[in-house]
Amino acid sequence: MRIPARIQPLVDDGLVDEVISRLMSGKEADVFVVRCGETLRCAKVYKEATKRSFKKAALYQEGRKVRNSRRARAMEKGSKFGRQQQEETWQNAEVQALYRLADAGVRVPKPYGCLDGVLLMELITDDEGDVAPRLGDVLMSEEQALEDHALMMRNIMLMLCAGLIHGDLSEFNVLVNSDGPVVIDLPQAVDASANNNAKAMLKRDIDNMTRYYGEFAPALLDTDYANEMWKLYEEGDLHPDSELTGYFEAPTDAADVDSVLGEIKAILAEEAARKERLKESEED
Numbered sequence: 001m002r003i004p005a006r007i008q009p010l011v012d013d014g015l016v017d018e019v020i021s022r023l024m025s026g027k028e029a030d031v032f033v034v035r036c037g038e039t040l041r042c043a044k045v046y047k048e049a050t051k052r053s054f055k056k057a058a059l060y061q062e063g064r065k066v067r068n069s070r071r072a073r074a075m076e077k078g079s080k081f082g083r084q085q086q087e088e089t090w091q092n093a094e095v096q097a098l099y100r101l102a103d104a105g106v107r108v109p110k111p112y113g114c115l116d117g118v119l120l121m122e123l124i125t126d127d128e129g130d131v132a133p134r135l136g137d138v139l140m141s142e143e144q145a146l147e148d149h150a151l152m153m154r155n156i157m158l159m160l161c162a163g164l165i166h167g168d169l170s171e172f173n174v175l176v177n178s179d180g181p182v183v184i185d186l187p188q189a190v191d192a193s194a195n196n197n198a199k200a201m202l203k204r205d206i207d208n209m210t211r212y213y214g215e216f217a218p219a220l221l222d223t224d225y226a227n228e229m230w231k232l233y234e235e236g237d238l239h240p241d242s243e244l245t246g247y248f249e250a251p252t253d254a255a256d257v258d259s260v261l262g263e264i265k266a267i268l269a270e271e272a273a274r275k276e277r278l279k280e281s282e283e284d
Contacts, residue, residue, distance in 0.1 A: 006045045007032065009116050016043065016120070023131060026280070028187065033123060033131070042109065044119040046091050046187075091117055094187040097164055104162035105240065106155050107182045124175045124182050135181060135212065136171035136278075145216035151180040152209050153225050153244060156202075159183075160233055161240050165190040165198055169205035170270070171212045172277045192233070199230050200266045208270065224248040 003011055003019050010016040018035040023042065025031075032043045091114060098111040098121065110122040124132040140148065152174070159166060166173075166189060173185035192198045203226040214221040223246030231248065232238035 004030075004032065004045065006116065006118055007034070007043055010034075010043065010118055010120065013115070015113075015115070016041075019043070028185075034120075036112075036120070040123050040125075041112065042119075042121050042123045044121065046117045046119070091119070091187060093189060094185075095119060097186040097189040100162055101159055101164065101183075101186070104158050106158045106162070107151075107180065108186070109182065109184060124177060124184075126177050132175040132177040132182065134172060135174040135176050138176050140216050142217045145213045146220070148176070148180055149209065149213040149217065149220055152213070153206070153229075153246075155181065155183055156206060156209070156225075157229055157238065157242065157244065158240055160192055160202065160229060161238055163192050165192050165195075165202045166205050167201045168270075170208045170274055170277075172274070174209075197262075197266070200263050202226055202230055203263060204266050204270050207267065208274070220246075 001019050001021060007016060007019060016034045016036055020033040020035055020040065023031040023033050027047065029047055030045045032045065034041055034043045095111050095114045098108050101108045102110060109124055112120040112122075114120070126132050156166070156169070166183065166186065168185065168188050169183070173183070175182040175184055190198055190201050192202070195201075206226040206229070210220050210223060210225070225244055225246050227248040227250070228244060228246065229238065232242060
């Protein structure tokens with residue numbers, strides 16, 4: 001196919017030899033299958049800053065450090081330069097998160113770098129070499145659902161051990177191959193220790209995964225990995241070799257009404273976003 005203008009610099013630099021096809025198009029980015037030598041990879045082309053919602057981005061970027069004071073001031077003022085820097089920071093966050101999580105043992109696509117707003121990374125495929133399906137397009141047995149849910153809980157735990165929370169995890173940004181689920185789409189990854197919304201986002205991520213797998217294994221709907229995981233994290237007892245049970249006994253103290261309302265709002269917002277993504281998927 002014709003080489004998109006944004007990918008042309010990668011071709012000129014010899015990083016990409018051929019653009020095979022468009023894999024998907026979304027509000028945040030367009031994804032293409034490209035050939036690099038004898039290997040097929042993914043090229044994620046981020047949308048221009050003017051087409052992105054910085055109001056939404058700010059929620060996830062809370063707590064992220066910007067070392068350059070000039071860049072930080074420009075981002076706070078919202079100047080043209082500041083918006084460009086904010087978008088660059090958003091894109092780099094995904095690259096950094098992919099490297100960080102891969103080192104932590106989380107199943108994510110292997111990154112190969114980001115150039116001019118284009119992230120080059122591993123193409124996740126099935127046993128036949130075709131592009132792996134999204135979790136939302138996969139049907140499974142109860143046994144498979146229990147197995148893959150356990151793998152996903154471990155992935156989320158390893159992410160938290162590495163200090164990160166996906167922040168937008170659902171069946172739409174998980175791929176599935178013969179080795180199980182693979183987590184994708186991480187530009188909004190949250191700093192677990194510095195973002196005030198971290199706990200609510202962790203709970204939302206886990207609830208989304210449990211809700212989906214629970215369609216095939218209803219027993220999962222009675223588990224509470226989110227509160228169990230967060231309690232261990234807060235107390236400094238969460239480690240890569242921690243064994244989760246899915247059981248959590250809530251304290252008998254008076255409920256934190258503000259926290260509960262915040263979680264309800266977050267869940268409602270995520271459900272609305274999930275329905276919108278489902279609608280877009282059906283239109284593609």
